[in-house]
Amino acid sequence: xxxxxxxxxxxxxxxxxxxxxxxxxxxxxxxxxxxxxxxxxxxxxxxxxxxxxxxxxxxxxxxxxxxxxxxxxxxxxxxxxxxxxxxxxxxxxxxxxxxxxxxxxxxxxxxxxxxxxxxxxxxxxxxxxxxxxxxxxxxxxxxxxxxxxxxxxxxxxxxxxxxxxxxxxxxxxxxxxxxxxxxxxxxxxxxxxxxxxxxxxxxxxxxxxxxxxxxxxxxxxxxxxxxxxxxxxxxxxxxxxxxxxxxxxxxxxxxxxxxxxxxxxxxxxxxxxxxxxxxxxxxxxxxxxxxxxxxxxxxxxxxxxxxxxxxxxxxxxxxxxxxxxxxxxxxxxxxxxxxxxxxxxxxxxxxxxxxxxxxxxxxxxxxxxxxxxxxxxxxxxxxxxxxxxxxxxxxxxxxxxxxxxxxxxxxxxxxxxxxxxxxxxx
Ligand code: NAD
Numbered sequence: 549x550x551x552x553x554x555x556x557x558x559x560x561x562x563x564x565x566x567x568x569x570x571x572x573x574x575x576x577x578x579x580x581x582x583x584x585x586x587x588x589x590x591x592x593x594x595x596x597x598x599x600x601x602x603x604x605x606x607x608x609x610x611x612x613x614x615x616x617x618x619x620x621x622x623x624x625x626x627x628x629x630x631x632x633x634x635x636x637x638x639x640x641x642x643x644x645x646x647x648x649x650x651x652x653x654x655x656x657x658x659x660x661x662x663x664x665x666x667x668x669x670x671x672x673x674x675x676x677x678x679x680x681x682x683x684x685x686x687x688x689x690x691x692x693x694x695x696x697x698x699x700x701x702x703x704x705x706x707x708x709x710x711x712x713x714x715x716x717x718x719x720x721x722x723x724x725x726x727x728x729x730x731x732x733x734x735x736x737x738x739x740x741x742x743x744x745x746x747x748x749x750x751x752x753x754x755x756x757x758x759x760x761x762x763x764x765x766x767x768x769x770x771x772x773x774x775x776x777x778x779x780x781x782x783x784x785x786x787x788x789x790x791x792x793x794x795x796x797x798x799x800x801x802x803x804x805x806x807x808x809x810x811x812x813x814x815x816x817x818x819x820x821x822x823x824x825x826x827x828x829x830x831x832x833x834x835x836x837x838x839x840x841x842x843x844x845x846x847x848x849x850x851x852x853x854x855x856x857x858x859x860x861x862x863x864x865x866x867x868x869x870x871x872x873x874x875x876x877x878x879x880x881x882x883x884x885x886x887x888x889x890x891x892x893x894x895x896x897x898x899x900x901x902x903x904x905x906x907x908x909x910x911x912x913x914x915x916x917x918x919x920x921x922x923x924x925x926x927x928x929x930x931x932x933x934x935x936x937x938x939x940x941x942x943x944x945x946x947x948x949x950x951x952x953x954x955x956x957x958x959x960x961x962x963x964x965x966x967x968x969x970x971x972x973x974x
Contacts, residue, residue, distance in 0.1 A: 558682035558855050559876035560638035562883065563645065567954055570960035575792040584964060587637055588655075589613040593683035595661055597675040607676065611659040611684045613693055616965045620691055621657030622647055622728075622904060622911075624698025625680075625705070630755060637659050639698075642875055642885035642897060643904070648959035650901040650936045653907045654935035655963075657693050658823040659684065665700040677705050681712040681736040688713070690723035690915065695832055696907050697727040707732050723914030726907035735910035735919075738903075739927035742873065743777035743851075744926065745902015747786065749894045750847060750871050755871065756941060757892060765805075766865070770852025771795045771822055774873045775901065776812060778849055783808040788847070792840050797823040797854070799840035803834045841865060850877035865891060872896040887950045898960060905932045955957040 564585055571581040585674040593609040613621040614637070620921055626636075636658045644656025659679055665673060676843065687693055697706055699861045707730045713724050721735035737744070754761045766788045768779045782788040789805035795815075800806070800822055806829070814825050826834040841848065841856060850856050851873030857865060859881030870886070870893045872878065877896065878886070886893055909925055920928075944954035 553869045557634040557638040563641045566956035570956040587614045607663045609661045610636045612640040613642040613784040614656040616655040619653035621693040622654035624656035624696045626660035626698040627700040631662040645959040646897040648962045678712045681709045703729040726910040736922040740777045741906035742903035747781045752937045766847040767792040769847045770847045775851035794938035799835045801835045899953045
């Protein structure tokens, strides 16, 4: 079996660990494994901007295309001080496997700038975005590499990005980025798509595991774009009982269930943060994020950040079903312990693929200059998620392997087949 070198990024470690297992399972040779593992194109750029006080600052920017075997690279742009080439490479590789498992005609890409975006003024943020767009312009395009929002980037950032490319190329191309505002060729249904896809996976898994999500207890780590909508959809559309939610301020636990609409309203009026929610409601107590992960619940949805379920705490997780909303919430050691304990885990590359699926729909709508209805978007999302889930579930059962391994097996097989069929250029 091919053993990948040790990686500094735990997400890359997991992706390559699973890739190696899949390559071995598929009988791919060492050269092929190496080709699958190695990012196709890595670009590092300097992003200089003039600050409001007249000084000059230079930020490091990156864009990585891990694979374009199945289509244009697809993946977000992250603005965060922790952004490094390793992290961007890890996230680009996860995008390759996610797009593949969902059956989308995309490869995997990711980009980012090492910056604390929250410390910048709106003008500085716009200048940063436009200069970064200009610097990565040679490798970006609706048929080459299609960015999207990620941590601390949003529809406005995508609008500036899109406008910069439109000005430079002198042509309207709404398919060059996704996650755009609705008035600028964005897609209906994008905002809740990742959470909606997670909810579909939860229902599919529960059906096969033989329990009803109505009344099932759910703990959600992270109350941002993914976690808050997931809690809302699970409570209101599927009558699940949300017993805990959390964010950077801590975890909020109500053993008999909480009113998610009230939590959403509290977050909305409190700058998006749940600080003090335990004092606002009698039935809610403050616990730690670590304690939330170990609650005795039916369903656990880690939807905050990477590296939460590890060798240290995986033995104490009591949920019977884990639906990974975040990218890379489980480390390799955590994964092995959960597998040994028979915990059902719907892995990130499948569970949170609803977001990139609706990004794909946005791309198709952009290419056609035509907007779909919300019903069309949601019904097509359900079709894509059901097909992907069923395929992974069936492979897991036929091969007697965990869902994460099955998801990688499906994903790697599809990418490898495309590479082998296309052959090596020149
Ligand atoms: P977000 O920034 O909107 O929300 C993140 C949430 O996690 C916030 O509530 C934040 O307070 C909380 N958080 C941050 N650090 C924490 C910590 N140490 N402990 C507990 N909570 C913490 O981000 P998001 O878009 O909701 O993304 C969440 C995860 O889902 C990320 O891993 C992201 O890569 C992944 N993801 C997002 C999308 C999407 O469509 N937004 C799609 C696929 C995957």
